[in-house]
Amino acid sequence: xxxxxxxxxxxxxxxxxxxxxxxxxxxxxxxxxxxxxxxxxxxxxxxxxxxxxxxxxxxxxxxxxxxxxxxxxxxxxxxxxxxxxxxxxxxxxxxxxxxxxxxxxxxxxxxxxxxxxxxxxxxxxxxxxxxxxxxxxxxxxxxxxxxxxxxxxxxxxxxxxxxxxxxxxxxxxxxxxxxxxxxxxxxxxxxxxxxx
Amino acid sequence: xxxxxxxxxxxxxxxxxxxxxxxxxxxxxxxxxxxxxxxxxxxxxxxxxxxxxxxxxxxxxxxxxxxxxxxxxxxxxxxxxxxxxxxxxxxxxxxxxxxxxxxxxxxxxxxxxxxxxxxxxxxxxxxxxxxxxxxxxxxxxxxxxxxxxxxxxxxxxxxxxxxxxxxxxxxxxxxxxxxxxxxxxxxxxxxxxxxx
Numbered sequence: 001x002x003x004x005x006x007x008x009x010x011x012x013x014x015x016x017x018x019x020x021x022x023x024x025x026x027x028x029x030x031x032x033x034x035x036x037x038x039x040x041x042x043x044x045x046x047x048x049x050x051x052x053x054x055x056x057x058x059x060x061x062x063x064x065x066x067x068x069x070x071x072x073x074x075x076x077x078x079x080x081x082x083x084x085x086x087x088x089x090x091x092x093x094x095x096x097x098x099x100x101x102x103x104x105x106x107x108x109x110x111x112x113x114x115x116x117x118x119x120x121x122x123x124x125x126x127x128x129x130x131x132x133x134x135x136x137x138x139x140x141x142x143x144x145x146x147x148x149x150x151x152x153x154x155x156x157x158x159x160x161x162x163x164x165x166x167x168x169x170x171x172x173x174x175x176x177x178x179x180x181x182x183x184x185x186x187x188x189x190x191x192x193x194x195x196x
Numbered sequence: 197x198x199x200x201x202x203x204x205x206x207x208x209x210x211x212x213x214x215x216x217x218x219x220x221x222x223x224x225x226x227x228x229x230x231x232x233x234x235x236x237x238x239x240x241x242x243x244x245x246x247x248x249x250x251x252x253x254x255x256x257x258x259x260x261x262x263x264x265x266x267x268x269x270x271x272x273x274x275x276x277x278x279x280x281x282x283x284x285x286x287x288x289x290x291x292x293x294x295x296x297x298x299x300x301x302x303x304x305x306x307x308x309x310x311x312x313x314x315x316x317x318x319x320x321x322x323x324x325x326x327x328x329x330x331x332x333x334x335x336x337x338x339x340x341x342x343x344x345x346x347x348x349x350x351x352x353x354x355x356x357x358x359x360x361x362x363x364x365x366x367x368x369x370x371x372x373x374x375x376x377x378x379x380x381x382x383x384x385x386x387x388x389x390x391x392x
Contacts, residue, residue, distance in 0.1 A: 017225040042238035062258040
């Protein structure tokens with residue numbers, strides 16, 4: 001039993017290596033290449049630790065770290081759908097559900113259920129922990145685009161209204177960051193990185 | 197004060213994006229490219245969560261996750277020294293100390309001190325948390341090389357004795373995994389991926 005459990009854990013850890021090959025629309029700040037979902041998840045986990053003092057009341061930062069570490073795993077099967085591409089998001093829920101079934105199913109049942117529940121909570125975004133995690137998932141590409149010359153905003157001709165709609169979870173979950181978010185967005189509008 | 201603190205936190209989060217550009221000798225399992233230290237750190241954090249039941253007595257898994265998330269940050273300035281390359285490891289301690297000074301110094305002082313202490317504990321490897329973290333840092337490239345056709349072992353002509361010496365922290369901190377480690381090493385010897 002113990003042996004079977006260990007074998008499943010190691011098989012899961014080998015399988016999730018593939019998240020390093022899932023490319024996002026965001027680039028690195030140095031714009032040398034597109035970012036992948038594994039390093040993006042690492043960046044979110046550090047953002048959760050560093051910005052913990054701004055978290056919504058009742059948020060458990062350790063749990064948020066676990067949540068962001070697994071929040072994109074389903075992309076191994078379902079791919080990353082660019083947030084501003086409506087067509088790419090059609091059928092996404094069903095693709096991700098099947099992916100969750102397969103990937104979390106590699107683990108011993110209790111562990112798989114626990115990590116899957118964290119992913120589902122992230123998707124529902126209806127708890128303080130998930131609200132914090134979703135806000136970080138919006139903030140990280142904003143930071144990267146801001147320091148990376150406009151990045152995916154510029155490349156895809158995204159407008160200020162689109163960016164602000166996308167960033168709304170930050171205003172709700174991390175209100176103490178909102179003035180700084182607006183400052184970054186406005187600076188990128190002035191520079192022509194975000195369309196008016 | 198709050199604003200200055202937030203500015204420092206965001207500056208730190210932007211700076212550590214560079215860890216995604218620090219390449220290790222290990223490749224991805226699909227051997228498409230070398231692994232970087234940010235995605236490697238993400239992989240360790242998930243390994244800590246998934247293998248928690250095997251952790252040394254007294255280990256605090258949440259703390260170990262934080263430790264592995266920051267354990268390679270100094271490589272942003274100091275680079276990644278290949279474990280089996282003695283020459284590359286000369287002067288490494290001093291380079292990493294200076295890197296820690298600069299990078300953790302970007303944060304508000306209390307946060308910087310807390311994360312730096314986690315990194316120092318990892319380097320000393322003298323607590324149950326650090327012993328677990330170091331063992332995971334040895335296990336992850338083993339898994340990747342095992343599933344990736346020998347990877348950096350084969351490319352650099354590494355011997356069985358070198359691999360076993362490198363894996364010794366796993367035997368000490370995760371004894372319930374040791375039989376499986378030996379099985380993987382022996383399989384790679386038989387296949388010619390590790391030299392006798």
